[in-house]
Amino acid sequence: MSDIKGIALGIDDFKTLIEENCYYVDKSKFIEEILKDKAGVKLFTRPRRFGKTLNMSMLRYFFDIKNAEENRSLFKELYIEKSPAIKEQGKYPVIFLSMKEIQGKNYEEIIERTRAFFKLLYNEYVMLRENLNQSELQDFDEIWLGKKNIDLSTALLKLSLYLKKYYNQKVIILIDEYDVPLMSAYENGCYDEVIQFFKILYGAVLKSNSNIKMGVLTGAIRVAQAGIFSDLNNLKINTIFNEAYDEYFGLSQKEVEDILRYYGMEYTITEVKSWYDGYKFGKAEVYNPWSILNYIDNKELKAYWINTSGNVLIKNLLLLSDGVVFDDLQNLVNGNERIVFINENIAFGNNLSPNHLWELLLFSGYLTVKEKMDDKTYLVKIPNKEILTFFKEMFVSIIFxxxxxxxxxxxxxxxxxxxxxxxxxxxxxxxxxxxxxxxxxxxxxxxxxxxxxxxxxxxxxxxxxxxxxxxxxxxxxxxxxxxxxxxxxxxxxxxxxxxxxxxxxxxxxxxxxxxxxxxxxxxxxxxxxxxxxxxxxxxxxxxxxxxxxxxxxxx
Structure with missing residues (x-):
């Protein structure tokens, strides 16, 4: 049939997905929940490929004051269109950043990539120059033109001030994959320098900034608060353990059944469940959406999900571990569970210890919670056949x-x-x-x-x-x-x-x-x-x- 919707493989831009007539699982109620949540800054940690970037892109197009009327059509026939929250559509200037590409082999390279990144970001807002005084214009142009030897740590704060002044409306800050530069820095031995830069960068724009309506951040892991968010007293962290927002990342059983039925593949649900189900966020049991889309496109049950983030961390933790850890890993591969103690933080640098291995595996998506025993103690297991395949291959590759x-x-x-x-x-x-x-x-x-x-x-x-x-x-x-x-x-x-x-x-x-x-x-x-x-x-x-x-x- 010619009117069958496309499969959005590799598309994490909400506008592109809708305009290209791709199948979309309606997660727009997430917007309503975000608005109800009065925390000034919200951080969501989920494994890679579970829809974080698409959700952040959706927030961007919903709230952004630029092209507000045009963007409103993107939400036609979605849940949010009939929600009272629709009155907030197109009301706020938005700064949207994806930090996925801010990586480098040393501190200088990471800062240089950040400089190039901000140069492009400022170019999106070149119209602000007409409303700036001489001092502000000089600061804007230094970043916009990519000048060397300038302090970039206040670039986001300054941009939020300029936007507030231009539109006379509070600004929404969206920072996707906030932890990627930090992971890259740790892997390349420059974490202590890089963490100080991003601590100031994020803190300056998000801490007690009367010019912002809200800040939303996503990442795969929660970096120890003392390291990155110690200056933020308005931060609300939502991890895989929290019940709030548990249905907005990943696909529910019903959503998977609906999409399989749409493409005439509902007869495969039992096999699909054994391969791609098994994750637990809060109380919700969810599927990996990346794997579901690839399965529908290829019509072959196999491992699609690849999560390279954190593998260097995992290797380093294995190097610090002993044979008992490997016995535990072997038991997990054999289908058994393990009791683990989780504090929900990953402490980098000299504080890294083998105890963090299990929470890193859990937050990265290699393990899932089977049962909560108390506030810090969980029974975990490998979620499904797909991860079992990667689990074996990953550890063979890391160790050997x-x-x-x-x-x-x-x-x-x-x-x-x-x-x-x-x-x-x-x-x-x-x-x-x-x-x-x-x-x-x-x-x-x-x-x-x-x-x-x-x-x-x-x-x-x-x-x-x-x-x-x-x-x-x-x-x-x-x-x-x-x-x-x-x-x-x-x-x-x-x-x-x-x-x-x-x-x-x-x-x-x-x-x-x-x-x-x-x-x-x-x-x-x-x-x-x-x-x-x-x-x-x-x-x-x-x-x-x-x-x-x-x-x-x-x-």
Missing amino acids: RGSSNIGDMKQALQSKNINHIINILEEVVVNAMSFYDTSKKYENSYQTLLSGFMYGLNSFYQVLPNVESGYGRADIILKPRNKNWAGYIFELKRANDNDMKMEAEKALNQIEDKKYDNILKNEEIKDIIKIGLVFKGKKVESSYSYEKNDFNVKN
Whole structure:
């Protein structure tokens, strides 16, 4: 049908979405709620790709005094059109900033990008020059022309003053992805300098500024208030735990059912739910809208959501963690929950600690709340199949420094190149063992390490750590998803002061004696490769055998 609405992939500008006749899930009641909320400054933290930018763009076009009549038509037949709040439409000058591109490798580069950003921003308001006195005009032109060596930290404050003077109406400040420059600064080692600049920038325009009607900010995480918003006493923070506004970010069950029905795909709702549902904001259970739109467009159930923000933070926290953390991550991948303690702040700089790993994973969208136990304690889990896929790949990539080893491992396993398999595992131990405690008496840390690495093989092999088989529990079994591929059994030992080669033979004999291969034989896996691995610090010794069975295997 020619009148079917388009799918707004990559469109986060509200006006473009409406004018291009794209499918829009009506979130305009958000405007009404924003107006009812009398807090001077409101901060919303949600994971990336959950509609924050689109909502901020909607606020911009609703409130902006410029092109007010033209913008009013954008809200035709939406909830807000019949709300008493419609009288506020087109009433206020608006400053809208998306901080997504304010990133850099050092403090100077971030400031330079900020300078270029403000130059473009001021160019949108060049008509203000006609109403400025000589001093104001000089300040305006210095920023507008991108002059060097000027103080940019008051650029937003000055622009709000100029707008208030020009329109004789209070100004609305909308700052989207406020935390992106701070994340970039932390990742590149210039956080302390950058935080001071943005603390002044945001604080100057938002703190006790009688010229503004309200300020609205969005971000993925809540940076510790002492670091960025300590000067704001009029700030109201809304995180994923708050019930207010819980339905305005992400898609509800009904909204997903409606959009699937519109595109004739309602029959897939069960599968869609298992892949993309599972997030909990306040009391609302929501789907990831980015993934839903991509699924409808591609008609294929797979992982679409990619959240690179925070990955450097996650890596740094993993570097500070011990083997217990990786055991917890492994349990989450296996479908279990974990109790975590959350204080809703991420403290950067020297205050970063492994305790922040769980809240960073939660706020970034890798985990979701299953149950609230008390004000600071939550039971969390991986939300759905999509995130389970990324969860495995992300941690393999972070811990093992890229996916090249995983690609080589897949080829080595399928070609039964045993020497190459052992060399790869030895390389993993050498490169990644610093994540784990090698001083423990037993082999647990090595088992956790190699099991985590092998999760990257999930598409090809089911990783079974500590699985019961025969007369005991094998350390790691790789069960192939295609029965024509070889299955693998790994028994791990720590050599201590013993002869490593002798210990490797003992490990191999243990596989044979305890019949760990039963689980693979029961699955009629015809090729079974048994490998005994012995570790001493970062040194590895091995022994292996290859058993070929006579099952009549079909694909």
